[in-house]
Amino acid sequence: MDNNEKRTIRISPVTRIEGHARITIQLDEKGEVENAQFHVNEFRGFEKFCEGRMYTEMPVITPRICGICPISHSIASVKACEMIQGLEPSYTGDLLRRLIHLGQNISSHALSFFHLSSPDFLLGYDSDPALRNIIGVAQKFPDIAKRGIRLRQFGQEISERITGKKIHIMGIAPGGMAFPLSEENRQALQVWIPEAKMTVQTGISIIKKYMEENKEMVESFANSPSLYMGMVGPDGEGELYDGKLRFIDEEGNILQDQLDPARYLEFIAERSVEWSFLKYPYYRPLGFEKGFYRVGPLARLNVASRMKTTLAQQEFLEFKKIGNGKPVHGTFYFHYARLIEALCNVEEAEQLLANPAITSNDIQTHGRWNHPEGIGCCEAPRGTLFHHYKTDPSGKLISVNLLIATGQNNPSMNRSITEVARQYVKGSDVKEGMLNRVESAIRCYDPCLSCSTHAMGQMPMQVEVVDAEGKILYQVERG
């Protein structure tokens, strides 16, 4: 059967996700979903245009890849620079970077849950699209909306209190930080902690209630097994800022552990595809067909042996029960995982803010250009991020390779929407709420498409069912 004979459903753009994308659902002649493709439409070209610049510019240029996780880019970038310089950050510099990174993770997870996803849980997937957003939530549940907004604000304020800016900060520099944290600002951040904890816990109770009341949907929602990768600390504890990599298979067996991120090329390869600007990475040892793995909060909780902090550890044990000791594959659980992680982040931020060394002025060490090549890695909110630079003898970049979190979830996102489409779209019977579910499969991954193509689309949402002659049989539009 060639393409013309297939019926095509198109969702464009996918809303309430962070990026430019569109989905095509192809039906076969019987009206069954044959295939779904997730198209990402944006390209910015960082790998090329950074060539010829000094490597030291990268911690400031690369955050512009993405306004949601700019700190992760700065951190992966600065680590690559430090490898080039043969340099370790100062103790306090390291603590401050860790704190800023936690702040970003908290604000990004707050955005994903409260601003983008909670409307589906609190107002319903089939509720009025004009109100299915954070402002709609604010009308019905003003307290929850406000607290979600404030949780994000807390995360952003950490950056601001240290560097004077919330987005695209300056000051994460090779050797540590360019700015210290003042005692006044430390105290101003500390007062946020109890509220932030409570808000994350409110989020957790919302998602748990939803999971309890919608068991069947939650369990069956895009639940195919996959491999997982994430960063862990020396004892296998979940780690975002600085650790080693662990891969597990779909049964939960550890495939690789304590892997130095600098060896990423041995384990990860990517393939570009014709129908998206987002590449398809895979676990190299198993090849393109079998090697798809997931990253991000669900993956991180699946690979981790434990969480670092008390409250998060309690939730983590409950999370582990879902899989009965095996990895949790249901894509819906991304939401739960994200909140458990946010809880851990708030607790860890609390510990850091209580560490007397956090306000030390010993924030930076100095070094020079020592090695031609550097690889930096950290966990961005959406998954593991790699920056890899090669320089010439004057320190100019000759090659830049960026392996981005969302990209690594691309093969699985595509598979998840295919599964959801098969479940919820039957022939030409396409209802608004069903489409929203297809989109929400994507939203579970909280993809940051800005990032992944270093690169959202704004055509009216259109669903077309086209017959064998290419004639439109049926059309739904959402305005």
Next chain:
Amino acid sequence: MSRKKLATVWLGGCSGCHMSLLDIDERILEVAKLADIVKCPVVDGKELPEVDITLVEGAVTSDEHLEEILHIRKQSKILVALGDCAVMTNVTGMRNYFELDDCLNTAYKTAISNDGQGEMPASPFVMHLNQKVVPLQEVVHVDHVIPGCPPDANTIFYVLSELLNNRIPDLSDVKKLHYG
């Protein structure tokens, strides 16, 4: 005063300008009192109706962006270029110093993590990139600009509240503007 319709659109940018818009935090609810937010990356409306004000983040990088910005101009009484990418292409325009094909090859063919078996993105479902990235005012009339990468949340809120109250924002006060 009648309720206004407000839209925000994301073209070729990093979403940082939209994140800075969200950094107005709870004041978003004040904005929602004066205006219906009819289109924005965080709401579900997909089609752009006629609106009073549209904030546009990002530069024009593709045929889709061009089509879109022309449509936005037609639908919007006031068009605001939000952030350095929209105003002067900024980082999004850094690829202008290179051939588009070189940029694409570096990402999709020669990147060291690529397996060498891929294809260039070229299906009818993906956009067609323009050779050069251009700022908004090169293709449409822009009524107001808010520079910054991203512009500070207070500045964005100031501009929005002036426009929503039928006043012309005055950004000549340097304190509202800063580089980087």
